Structure formats: structure tokens, C-alpha cells
Amino acid sequence: MAFANYSSLQRAQLTFDYLHTNSTTHEFLFGALAELVDNARDANATRIDIFTEHREDLRGGFMLCFLDDGAGMDPNDAASVIQFGKSAKRSPESTQIGQYGNGLKSGSMRIGKDFILFTKKENSMTCLFLSRTFHEEEGIDEVIVPLPTWNAHTREPLTENMEKFSIETELIYKYSPFKSEKEVMQQFDKIFGEKGTLVIVFNLKLMDNGEPELDVISDPRDIQMAETPPEGTKPERRSFRAYAAVLYIDPRMRIFIHGHKVQTKRLSCCLYKPRMYKYTSKRFKTRAEQEVKKAEHMARIAEEKAREAESKARALELRLGGDLTRESRVMLRQAQDVAITMRREADVKKRIREAKQRALKEPKELNFIFGVNIEQRHLDGMFIYNCSRLIKMYEKVGPQLEGGMACGGVVGVVDVPYLVLEPTHNKQDFADAKEYRHLLRAMGEHLAQYWKDVEIAQKGISKFWDDFGYLSANWNQPPSNELRYKRRRAMEIPTTIQCDVCLKWRTLPFQLSSVEQKYPDTWMCAMNPDPEQDRCEAPEQKQKVPLSLFRKEKSQEDKQKELTDKIRQQQEKLEALQGTERRAQGQL
Numbered sequence: 103m104a105f106a107n108y109s110s111l112q113r114a115q116l117t118f119d120y121l122h123t124n125s126t127t128h129e130f131l132f133g134a135l136a137e138l139v140d141n142a143r144d145a146n147a148t149r150i151d152i153f154t155e156h157r158e159d160l161r162g163g164f165m166l167c168f169l170d171d172g173a174g175m176d177p178n179d180a181a182s183v184i185q186f187g188k189s190a191k192r193s194p195e196s197t198q199i200g201q202y203g204n205g206l207k208s209g210s211m212r213i214g215k216d217f218i219l220f221t222k223k224e225n226s227m228t229c230l231f232l233s234r235t236f237h238e239e240e241g242i243d244e245v246i247v248p249l250p251t252w253n254a255h256t257r258e259p260l261t262e263n264m265e266k267f268s269i270e271t272e273l274i275y276k277y278s279p280f281k282s283e284k285e286v287m288q289q290f291d292k293i294f295g296e297k298g299t300l301v302i303v304f305n306l307k308l309m310d311n312g313e314p315e316l317d318v319i320s321d322p323r324d325i326q327m328a329e330t331p332p333e334g335t336k337p338e339r340r341s342f343r344a345y346a347a348v349l350y351i352d353p354r355m356r357i358f359i360h361g362h363k364v365q366t367k368r369l370s371c372c373l374y375k376p377r378m379y380k381y382t383s384k385r386f387k388t389r390a391e392q393e394v395k396k397a398e399h400m401a402r403i404a405e406e407k408a409r410e411a412e413s414k415a416r417a418l419e420l421r422l423g424g425d426l427t428r429e430s431r432v433m434l435r436q437a438q439d440v441a442i443t444m445r446r447e448a449d450v451k452k453r454i455r456e457a458k459q460r461a462l463k464e465p466k467e468l469n470f471i472f473g474v475n476i477e478q479r480h481l482d483g484m485f486i487y488n489c490s491r492l493i494k495m496y497e498k499v500g501p502q503l504e505g506g507m508a509c510g511g512v513v514g515v516v517d518v519p520y521l522v523l524e525p526t527h528n529k530q531d532f533a534d535a536k537e538y539r540h541l542l543r544a545m546g547e548h549l550a551q552y553w554k555d556v557e558i559a560q561k562g563i564s565k566f567w568d569d570f571g572y573l574s575a576n577w578n579q580p581p582s583n584e585l586r587y588k589r590r591r592a593m594e595i596p597t598t599i600q601c602d603v604c605l606k607w608r609t610l611p612f613q614l615s616s617v618e619q620k621y622p623d624t625w626m627c628a629m630n631p632d633p634e635q636d637r638c639e640a641p642e643q644k645q646k647v648p649l650s651l652f653r654k655e656k657s658q659e660d661k662q663k664e665l666t667d668k669i670r671q672q673q674e675k676l677e678a679l680q681g682t683e684r685r686a687q688g689q690l
Contacts, residue, residue, distance in 0.1 A: 108242075110266040112181060112249045127528040128212040131315055131327065132338075132345045136529070137209030138168045138301055139346065140491060142355065145172025145299065148605060149356045152325070152342075154318045155302075157279060162306030162314040165279060166213060174223035174297035177251045177260070180230050183207075183219070184247045204527060206301070207232070213316075215305040218278050220289045223297050226260060227252045227290050229274065235305055236277040248273045254296070257287065279304055323362040334578070336481065336496055348495070351487045351517050354605050363623035368607060369485055369515050371598040371645055373473020375556050378647045379548045384465045385540050386522045393521065397455040401448070408448035411441040466522045470545055471515045471647055472552040476570045476591050479511035480578045484545055487517040488525045493532065500546025501553065507563045509553045510577065514545055551652050585617070592617045601627045604638035609645075 128134040135152070142150040147170035154164040175183070183206060210217040216233040231248045248270035251260040261267040271283065279302070280286045292300055306314045309328060317328040325342040337344040346357050346364045353366035370376055415437040422430050475481055483496035501509040523541065524533045532538040553559065558566050571587030572579070581587060597610040602624045610616065611632050630636040635643070 108246050108269065110263060111270060112184060112247050127208055127526075128530075129528070130339075130530055131212065132342050133528055133530050134209040134212035135166075135325070135342060136345070136349055137205035139349065139357065140529075141206055141301075142168065142170035142172050142299070143350070145170065145174070147172030147298075147355050149358065151358045151361070153358075153360050154325075157304070160279060160304050160306075162214070162304075162308060164306070164314070164318060165302050165304040166306065166316070167303075168301040169292060169298070170300075171293075171295060171298045174293075174299055175221040175228060176223045176226050177228050177249070179223070180219070180221060180228045180249060180251075183230060184232070184245075184249075205529075208527070210301065210303045212307070214303040214307060216278070217301060217303045218274070218280070218289075219299065219301050220286075220293065221299040222254060222290065222293050222295075225254050227254045227257075229286060231270075231274050231278055233273075233277050236273060239277075250274070252290075318360075323360055325359060338495060348485065349492050351490045351492075351515065353600065356600070356602065356605070358623075363602075365621070366600065368598060368645070369513065370471045370473065370647060371607075371609070372475070372477070372595060373471075373513055374476045374594050376471055376473035376645075376647045377552055377555060377650045379470045379472070379551065379650055379652050381468045381470055381544055381548060381652070382465045383468075383540075383544065386466045386537055393461075394455070394458045397451070397458040401451040401455040404444070404448040404451040408441070408444040411437075411444040415441040461521070466519075468516055468518065468522070468541075470548045472512055472549060474511050474556070474558075475513050476511070476581075476594060478580065479567065479572060482509075482511050482513055484514040484516070484542070486541070487515070488523065488529075488532075489520050490517060491525075491529060493518075493525050493529055497542060497545075499542050500549040502549070503546070508559065509549055510563075511567075512549060512552065514549060516541075516545065547654070548652055552650070555650050589614065589617050597621075599625055601625065601638060603627070606638065606640075606642040608632070608635050609643060 128137075139150055139152070150168060150170040153167050153169075155167060156164050206217075206219075210232075211234070216231075216235050218232075219230040221228050221230075228249065228251045232245075236242075237245070250267050250270040252258065253260050259267045271286075274286065275281050275283075280289060289300055289302070306316070309315055313328055315328050317326040320326060321341075323343065327340050331340050338348060339345070343359055343364055346359070347367050348369060349357075350366070352368060357364040357366060415434070418434055418437050422434060481496070483498050483502065484494070485492060486494040486497060499514070502512070518541070523537060525531070526533050570591055571582035571584065573582055581591070593612055596612060597616065598607055599610065599621055600607050603626050606627070608627060608630050609632075610630060613631065627636055627638045627640065634640065
């Protein structure tokens with residue numbers, strides 16, 4: 103098929119080489135998988151299924167599939183997917199995770215060479231195919247993306263250009279795993295209901311030994327890293343199930359891997375003696391300054407457009423003079439309407455600019471939550487989220503950096519808004535390293551305060567851990583599985599579980615019988631032994647985390663200054679007293 107035949111097809115706005123370069127931003131492979139989970143969450147999905155399909159004819163031997171019940175995409179939405187760097191979700195106030203319009207492409211291209219997307223919305227079914235294999239085999243440098251659409255009810259092509267539609271579908275049948283319209287329709291059938299999206303990544307990346315990077319065989323309920331991890335590697339870096347469990351600070355979407363539900367966690371509910379500290383700072387300015395500059399630029403452009411429209415309307419009014427023909431009146435009214443609209447837009451942009459300028463001066467407030475991980479004490483450190491999405495995990499701060507037992511086993515959790523700190527494109531770090539270090543320093547200071555407040559050191563650190571079954575001197579050894587210790591730990595950490603129907607979180611009352619209980623994938627409010635929380639209509643109870651006060655430790659410099667000030671004040675008092683005495687003696 104000649105390159106000229108593809109002239110009518112959609113093009114991504116970049117070169118083919120960029121596809122590979124873009125995928126290399128994901129050093130952490132699970133971070134690439136998480137990008138596709140994020141897209142489902144941002145589409146308001148209540149469920150995503152991540153599974154594999156065995157295909158010996160494809161590189162790696164299987165396809166990796168992501169199926170969600172989110173909003174889906176119409177043909178226009180799907181077309182915007184291939185405009186790299188464009189995202190309708192991008193706004194500083196947004197609670198959505200996607201900001202760059204890049205995650206689907208960079209994530210899928212990190213996992214494999216090719217991906218195909220099937221999506222339903224309203225009355226349309228659209229397929230999007232991005233294939234490096236196709237480009238390599240046909241020697242094409244410009245990125246070409248077939249994007250055919252069908253009517254969801256009749257399954258007839260939705261197009262005004264059948265020639266273009268035929269070329270698109272032929273490319274899909276030739277280079278994708280689905281070789282006919284029947285097989286393509288079978289993929290759409292996997293999307294239950296009238297909306298949702300299925301992304302399939304295939305021709306997977308391989309390790310040097312020729313095996314896939316992802317191991318989907320060792321544990322049929324999980325997706326694991328194929329390479330043997332170094333000793334001490336945290337579970338979330340070995341197991342995608344473990345990583346997905348803590349991926350969101352307040353999980354509302356059910357995640358299934360190979361058909362088995364991930365028991366997602368609200369980390370702050372899994373900790374012993376949780377405490378919250380409010381932290382206020384004027385230091386986080388980089389992101390806000392960028393927003394002010396952008397708002398000023400938009401306001402300036404809007405003001406110029408408004409003035410130009412107003413000037414045109416005035417000039418037209420003068421030119422028409424007394425000409426009151428119907429055509430002239432219509433023309434003048436249109437020009438005046440445009441001027442009014444432009445002025446309104448300029449006023450809106452001006453108010454946005456003023457709001458951003460005020461926000462720049464306002465201190466930013468964050469909530470730090472700390473608690474002790476009595477279930478696995480060696481898994482400690484800070485979990486830092488951005489707009490509810492995990493960015494950094496197990497960051498050691500403050501006393502934890504010293505390597506002793508002080509603050510050992512303590513986990514910290516914070517959700518940082520996008521306006522305070524901006525994540526990097528791969529969502530594994532923060533763009534402003536200096537401000538991020540400032541955040542870690544602040545968390546370290548508050549962690550030291552938490553450690554004082556819970557008084558573990560005062561009562562004896564070793565005894566504290568002994569009480570929960572940590573009988574080995576080796577810090578990394580798990581606690582005892584003796585029933586009395588299991589019960590002790592279970593009494594302190596109530597079970598929180600999500601209803602499969604209403605997606606609300608429920609805290610279950612402690613029962614001895616539930617200590618070793620395994621909860622089913624499909625758990626519903628009706629199964630709750632608490633009579634006040636045993637129906638979906640019951641409101642979700644908020645976690646009650648005690649609020650504690652941070653008392654800043656004075657530095658040596660501050661203490662010295664305080665002492666100097668006291669001495670100076672005493673000297674001033676003494677001199678004043680002596681002056682009074684001299685004056686009294688002079689009067690005698």
C-alpha cells in the first residue's frame with residue numbers, strides 16, 4: 103500500500119521517533135501501567151479490569167488489556183488522544199490526575215510496541231490504533247493513526263469517506279491482533295453497557311533474555327516484575343497488586359487484576375495512633391507564579407480582543423451614520439454583540455488574573471497524617487500524593503534518616519494539590535526539586551513532633567514492638583503469627599472495606615471471629631455486622647483523626663538570640679533603675 107493512500111487518515115502531531123523517546127520517561131514499569139488506570143479514574147469509571155490474553159503469535163506471548171466502565175469517547179474525543187501534550191483535563195483547580203494529555207501514549211508505548219483502543223459513547227463505537235510495527239514495516243516517519251467509527255446500534259460505518267474508512271480498517275486487520283470486522287466487534291462486545299473503553303497493549307517489551315518484563319504466570323492473581331528484585335525491594339515495586347492498592351489516597355474505583363479484586367487501601371485508616379498536623383507555608387510559590395503569568399497573558403490577549411471589537415463597532419456606527427436600513431441595523435447589532443461578548447470574556451479573564459494574584463500571596467495549607475505501621479514495621483516512610491494520586495512512596499524524613507529506631511515504623515501521608523507542587527510527566531517525582539525538598543524537611547519536623555506526642559520512646563521502643571509480636575531483633579522480620587498477637591494488632595487497626603455496589607468505605611466493628619477472615623471480592627454494605635452501616639443508603643462515616651499541634655523546636659541560634667535579648671532587657675531595666683535613684687538623690 104503506497105504512502106499516498108494514507109493522505110486522508112488522522113495524524114498525530116509528531117514524528118515516529120518521538121514515540122520511542124516519549125516511552126522512556128517511564129523508568130518504573132508499574133508507573134506506565136498506572137497511567138492507563140489513571141485514565142479510567144479520570145473518566146469516572148467505577149471499575150477497571152486489568153487482564154491478559156494468551157497469544158503465542160505476538161511478541162511476549164500475551165496481550166495486556168485494560169477495560170473500564172468510564173465515560174468512553176466519541177470520535178472527536180478519540181481524535182484528541184493523538185494530539186500529544188493536549189489535555190482537556192489540564193487546569194490547576196482540577197482534581198483529575200491527567201494534566202499533560204500524554205499518559206496513554208507514553209504508558210502504553212513503554213509496555214509494548216503497539217496499542218489498540220476500543221471505546222463506546224452515546225451512539226458511536228470508535229477504534230484507535232497506534233502501531234510502531236506498522237510504521238517500521240512500511241518505513242513511515244510521520245505518525246499515522248487509523249481511527250474508524252461505527253454506529254453502536256446498527257454497526258454500520260459512521261463516515262462520509264468510505265475510502266478512508268476502508269484504508270483504516272485494512273490497516274487494523276493487517277497489523278493488529280484482530281484480523282476481521284467480526285474480531286474487532288468482539289472487542290467492542292467486551293465493553294458492557296453503552297459506554298466504556300478497552301485498551302489492549304501488545305508486542306510487549308522484552309528483557310535481554312528474551313522474556314517479557316512482566317510476569318503474569320507466577321501468581322494468577324497478580325502482575326509482577328519478571329526480574330528478581332534486589333533484597334529489600336518494597337512490595338509495591340515487585341507486585342502491581344500491591345502498588346494498585348495504594349495508588350490513590352481515597353480509592354473510589356474498583357480495580358480487578360485477572361478477575362480478582364484488589365483490596366485497595368486508604369492508608370490513613372491502616373495506621374496505629376494516627377494524628378493530623380496542619381502545615382501552612384508561603385514557600386510553595388513556583389506553581390502559583392506560573393499560573394499568575396499565564397492568567398496575565400490570557401487577560402492581556404482578551405483585553406486587546408475586546409478593545410479591537412469595540413473599536414470596530416464604533417467605527418461601523420460612525421460609517422453608517424443615519425443609514426437605518428434593515429441590513430445596516432443587523433450588521434451593526436452583530437458587531438456590537440461581538441464587542442459585548444469580547445468585553446465579558448475580558449472581564450472574566452481579568453477576574454481570574456486577580457484571583458490568581460491573590461492566591462499567590464496566600465499561604466498554602468497541607469494536612470500531614472502520621473501513624474505507626476504495626477502490621478509491617480519495616481515498611482515505613484512518607485507517601486506523597488498529588489491530586490489523590492501516589493507520586494512518591496517510602497520517603498525517609500527527619501529522624502528516620504538517621505537509621506536508628508526513633509520514628510521507625512511510622513508512615514506519613516500527604517495529598518499535595520497541583521497548585522502547590524507539579525508532578526513530573528511520569529508521575530514519579532515532582533518538577534520543582536527545591537520546593538519538594540522543603541516539603542520533606544517540613545514533614546521531617548512534624549514527624550519528630552508526632553514521635554514525641556505518641557510517647558513511644560518514653561514508654562520503651564522495644565517493649566512497644568514486643569507487644570505487637572515483633573520478637574526478633576532483626577527489624578525487617580515480620581511479626582509473630584501467633585493468634586494472640588494477631589488479635590492484638592487487629593484490635594488496634596479496624597478493618598475498612600469498600601462496598602462493591604455504592605463504593606462507600608465502611609469501618610467494621612472488631613470481632614474475634616474476623617481476625618483471620620478473608621473478605622470476598624464482592625463485599626456489600628448488607629454484609630456489615632454494624633446495624634447502622636449495613637445498607638448503601640447509610641452515609642459514609644469520616645475517619646476521625648485527632649488533630650495535634652506542631653510546636654517548633656527552637657534552633658541554637660534562636661535560643662542564643664532569646665538569651666541576648668533577655669540580658670539586654672535586664673541591663674535596660676537596671677540602667678533605668680539607676681537613673682531613677684540618681685535623680686532622687688539629686689533632689690535631696
